[in-house]
Amino acid sequence: PAADTPVIFTRGDSVGRANQEVNSSAAADIQINHSDGRSSGANYYTATGADGTLTLNISQDSGAGFKTPLAAAIEHNGVTSAPLPVIFTVVTSPDTPKANYWGHMAETLTDSSGEVYKRPLLASEFSATPGKSLTIANGYYDKGETWGMITVDKAWNGAGGGCGRNYLPTVSNLQTLYSTWPDNAMRSRNGWPMTSSGNNNVSRYWWAGDYVMSSDGAQSLYAAVNLFNDGNDVKTTTSTTTYYMQTCLTSPRSAAASLTLTLAGQDAATGLAKAKKGEQMAATVTVKDAAGQPMKNVMVKISRGSSYNRVNSATSSSSVTDDITLRNVMPSGLATYLLDTSAKYLYAQTDAQGQVTFTLAQDSTAGLKTTISAATMDGSNLTDSKDAIFTVITSPDSNKASYWGHMPETFTNSKGVEFARPLLRAELSSTTDTTSFLSNNELWYTWNRYPNLYQDSASPCDRLGLPTLDDLKTLYNDYPNGGLTAAFGLPVDAGKYWGAGDSKVNDTHSTNNFQYIRLNNGVTQVTNTNTSTAQLCLAKRRVLAIALTSSAMNAEKSAALAKKGDKIPLTVTVTDGAGTPQPNVPIRLGRGNYSQNRAGGSDSTNNSDMLLTPIAPPADAKVFAYHSSGEQLWYWYGTTDESGRVQFELTQDNTPGLKTALQAMLPDNPPTVSNMDVIFTVITSPDSDKAKMWGHMPETAVNSAGVKFHRPLLAAEMTSNSGTYYHNNETWPLVTIANTQKAGATACDAAYQPLFNDLQTLYSDHPDSALNTAFGWPVAAGKSWLAVDQEPGTGYYQYLRLDTGAKGHTSSTSVSGAQVCLVEPHTSTPASITLTSTAMDSAKNAAVVEKGSAMPLTVTVKDSSGNPVANVGFTLSRGDSKNRAGMVITDGDVAADAGADDLMLKELTPASASQSMTTTGIVFTGTTGSDGTATFTLNQDKSLGLKTPLTVKVTDNTTLHASLDVIFMVLTSPDTDKALFWGNMSDTTSVNGKTLHRPWLQAEMLSGVTPVFTNGVHANNEYWAMAHTVDNTKWDIAKQCGSLSKAPDNNDLLTLYHSISSLGWPTLGYPYLSKSTSSGGMYCGVDENTKSQNCAIKPAGTAGYATCVE
Structure with missing residues (x-):
């Protein structure tokens, strides 16, 4: 590294993104190590450090988004670096090639709500x-960025x-976005184009995607919010030509997914909601998103349709009757809003619960149905509608009504009487005999035939279903002077008469009049003239029962009964369904057509x-008849008392014995109704179903x-007669004297027929037809009444006139009376008793029947006049049974014949009884019947052929007695005095065209002959003679038959075998x-x-029959 090497730092021209030169502005100055700015072309001298490097801090503090080339060179060396462009961006320009300047405006912003x-x-x-x-520049050196503005319609429709x-x-x-970056922060911090300066101040306003409503709720307005310096500053407009700014959401807003309009009282089945006129109906609009969550601030449009009456006729929009008033609209707090036409509507925004609430009223309604609708205004286009009905009291809730109503179905007066509302004419099943009238927009009816109301099947109620006049008066007094319309909606303003269900009896009790009342002024009317009447029925029909009763009721005849001249008490009672007596109820008592006799x-x-x-309440007596004498006589009208x-x-004082229906x-x-027959009886007719008239003739x-008589019988009460006569409306019988002597031929047999003295005493007690007055007997017909006894001395039959006392007699039994x-039965002294039988055999002087047959017996008791005597006690006894030889027989020779003499006595009349008479000590006790006789049958079913004496005695006078022998014959003994037993053996029989005579008894053999056997052969309780075929010394066929030639041949005897058992002959x-x-002879x-043949019969050695x- 070259330490302390001098370096020259230079810059080129600054340009915007659109390559425009901006050197002339101070904004283009570059600051090196925060020193003074260096404009384009200016050098900056410096040197490297000890490590041979040089670090500079370059800035462009006033830049508006420029790009500037930089270069470095060693001083005095000419070596220069390649240019290094640097860009300083601004927030007010977006990072887009279309921008004028280099910028770092964020592509999205997130507000405090996310x-x-x-x-x-x-x-x-x-x-x-x-x-x-619009273009907003940062200063004179800056031509700024140009932003697009848009109208609401394009912003909304994209x-x-x-x-x-x-x-x-x-x-x-x-507004949330503003509150996140308030007070120009949207410009200063986010670089968005907006300013309050000059014409560009419209850049403050940014379109919203939802409506806002006008202050009166009547309009929906487009809205733009001030994002520059006041988020509450919202511009509203209905214009679609106004330009404002827009920002788009990165994701679409959640539109409403459901909208529901609910009306209070809504019927689940029909969806209809009803409220009474003057009342308010609560309504709720609820908006929810797709997740079912309430949506706040959704604008809802509330509108209405036309109003219709119940027959779907639209009401004129100019009428106030259809005006709908919205009250208490929340959350807007709008107090009142009038939807007087279907063109009117109201906007409201949902609250935090996603709801808009309000009440509906139609205070001037005639009874109308109006469709209320709600629709979202957020673009989801959701709608819901419900029918709101505001009812009036003057229309019933009936599908026959013209308007929607809530007239109560029932209402009650102050005395607790419950009424049903009147029916519309259209609710009748038939409008025959009715006339319509209009009241309070509804068509009602009056009956034109009110007296015959109960006959009209179309009537909703009969007269018992109508209230009484007192019920109606009370109702009027409770709500006078038209108050019934206000209280219950009744159509009384038309001034019609309303018919009462109870009539009023006139002063003469000849008819009943109908009662009416006007329920608008209380005026009443009582008349029998047909009056057109409106109709009000009771909610529950009056239940009335009527009962016609009498203490003289005869259960057997199912009628009230009294004798001619007597009175029949009658009571008519009216009760309700609980059996409580009902006062002041009209009744009618009527009689049937003509009275009926018993026939x-x-x-x-x-x-x-x-x-x-009438006794209670008292009234004048009335002729009760089925004919007219200027007035109706077969009905009587009255009113029940308390x-x-x-x-x-x-009474029926001239009755001949009649029954009358009431x-x-x-x-x-x-x-x-309640029906009853009344019968007034006469003494001249008996109480008999065979009588023509209803009577009470005494039975005795x-x-x-002290002799008691039965009343005379009617001809119809007898099985036969010898003639009739008509008297006092009845037909009586005549009988001949001959028939009175025959049992069962007349009303009574001799024992019950009166003696002449009995009749005379009766007449003396009731002379000169008094028997008719006292007992009703038909004595005034002038007939003679027969006595049972004959005139002493002459023996003539006697009779007596019971109307004059004249007596008569006759020897003829054909005379009738x-x-x-x-x-x-009259008491006669028995003078004789007899025991007789229709099986009497005069030759034997005994009653005779075969063994196994029943012998008829009759005991008869008569008085000295030869008349049968009834109810006479007697005894019947038996003696020993004997055979024909006179020997007493009780049993036979074998066990099977034990009790051979036993008798069985059976009584047939007058009673039924049986008596086993096994010994002579057994006695039967009996009594004669009404004809003076008693009849029996007698059996001796084990008899050997015996005769038994019977004796009958009068119990109270045993000196009066009679006897009768009875014989029960057997087949095994011949009917000859030579037999030991009484028999009915056949003496002969026919065989092969020949007549054979039975064998002889030993006792029948001729004297002086020698029998084959000394005593004969004992067979079937008899001794039979034996014979040889040919014997000169002993009894043989020739001696018995006269010659051998009169004997049967062998074939005859073979034929005899087939019948001999039925002949009883011995074998x-x-x-x-x-x-x-x-x-061999x-x-x-x-x-x-x-039937075995024996052809080895020795002529004088073999015995036989x-x-x-x-």
Whole structure:
């Protein structure tokens, strides 16, 4: 190293980046080691150090971004270094070839919030030549840089070098940028082109990418923020020709991703929000980014559409009824803003929660729907709309209404009666019989046929669904002089009558009148004239029930019952659904057409007239009839008292015995009825369903002797008669004397027929037709009444006139008369008792039946006149059973015949009973029936052919008795006095065209002959004779038949086998003999038990049964 070597340091001309020479300015001076400046061409002398090096500190303190060549040479040596250019940059120029000067302006800036901004562009950097530029120099020596300026429309849409709206910072961004470098720091520290001097002072303002709103919120304005010396200085304009500066963001701003407009009370299903006229509706606009986070300072445009009524008819924009008022707009704090047309709108910016809140009102609304819209103004073009409805009280909330309303569906008067709002005419299912009227923009109706309201199916309620006049009066007094319109929106201003559901009975109780009230002034009207009426229904229909009752009710006849001349009490009661009696309710009591007799026939005469007397509340009596005498006589109108009742007395004093239908009805609701039949009975008709008239003839009558009579029977109550007669509206029977003697042929049998003295006593007690008055008997018809007993001495039949007392008699049983019967049989003294049987065999002087058959028996008791006596006690007993030989038999010879004499007695009438009579000690006790008899059957099913004596005795007089022998015959004994037992064996039978006679009993053999066997053969309880075929010494066929030729042949006996068991002939032990011969002088015979032939019969040695051919 060459120490202390002198060096000459020189510089060349300074030039800008655009190569312009700037030596003439002091700014071009270079400072070496902070000494005075050296201009171009000036030398600087120095020397190297001990180490042979030289270090210089070069600066250009006043430079504006120049490049300067430097060179060094050794003094006196001519050796010079190559030029070394040095550049001193300035912050006010960007590092770009298009700059005039060398600079180091940062390409981006980051504000305190982290937002990154690009430096501004030189005019030459714009994609198209900007419409305007400005140059800011650092001094007279500096021609400066030329920057591009831009209009807002190009800045927003990105045309001609504009950033595009999404890359433009917002006002808030720019204000943050300013606050990061305030007070000219953006120029002094960051070099950005801005100044407050001269015409270039517009460089202070930089376009924002969002709107700002006017102070009244009515306009959205473009904005430019002063970045030079006041960040709160914001220029606003609507002009798109104004030029300001721009800086672009390195990344696009986050635009709003969602906007929601919410109205308070919004219906989830329809999206509609409603508020009443005079009320305010809260509204909220919420803006969020794509991450769902609230976005602050987003400008929102709030607008409205046209207002429509409920039938979608638009309201004139010149009408104040559709004016929408916004109040309490936050965060702007705007107190009131009027959106009176769809052309008006309001701008607001979201708060930190990303919201704008305000309230809506439509204080003059007629009941309109208006669409409210919100839209973002940040370029995201988000919108949301909701329908806001402001309702009026004068319109119902019905899709049939012309306007949107909130008329209450129900309301209550001061007494707690709840009403339903009136219906619009369009809400009726049919408008027949209605007339429309307009009130408060809605079309209502009046009924033209109010008296028939309950018949109109289109009516929303019947008359029980209407309030009473008192209900309506209370409602009017609660809200007088049109107050019902203000309180509930009711269309009362039209002055229409409103019909009450309760009518008012007129003074004559002949009809009911309808009641009306005007709800605008309280004027009422009562009339039966049809009046056009508006209609107000109750929220809950009145439930009324009516009941027609009587303490004279007869459950059996389902009618109230009274005798002719007596009164039937009636009560009509009206109650509500809980059963509480209802006072002051109109009722109507009506009667059916003509009264009916018991047979169903109508009575159209005055006899069916009744008299109705109201007792409580009292009123004049009324003829209750089904015919007209100048007024309607079959209805009576009245009003219930405080107990909810109307009480009457009813008579029918000329009745022949009639039933009349009554009906109590609510005239205000004709379907509500209560029915009852009333019957007025007469004594001349019995209480019988066979009677023509309704009657109460006593069932019995008693004469002074204590004899009790049953009332006479009607002809229809008897199974037969011998003629009829008509008296007192009823048909009565006549009977012949002959039929009175036949059981069951008349109303009663002899035991219950009165004696002549019974009838005379009855007449004496009630002479001269008094029986008709006392008991209703048809005695005035002049008929004779038959007695059961015959006239002493003559035996003639007797009868008596019960109207005159005249008596008569006759010997003819064909004479007819009226009949009355006794309740109890008359008491006659038994004079005889008999025991008889239809099986009587006079030859045997006994009743005879076969064993196994039932023998009929009859016990009869008669008095001295030969009349049957009923209810007489008797006994029936038996004696020993005997065979035909007179021997007492109890059992047979074998065990199977044990109890052969047992009898079984069965009573048939008048009672049913059985008695086993196994011994003579057993006695049956019985009683005669109404015909004086008792009937039985008797069986002896094990009989061997026995005869048994029976004895019957009157219990109270055993001297009166009778006996009867009964025989039960058997097949195995012949009917001959030679038999031991009573039998019905057949004596003959037909075989092969021949008649064979049975074998003979041993006792039937002729005297003087020698029997084959001394005692014969014992078979089936009888002893039978044995014979030989041919025997000159003993009994043989010839002796029995007269000759052998009269004996059957062997074929006859073979045929006999098939029927012998049914004949009862003996077969035990021996064959039947025939005349047929065989070899060896033998004869043939047949064992009838087995049908075996035996042809080895010895003529005089083989015994057998002999039969003869007759």
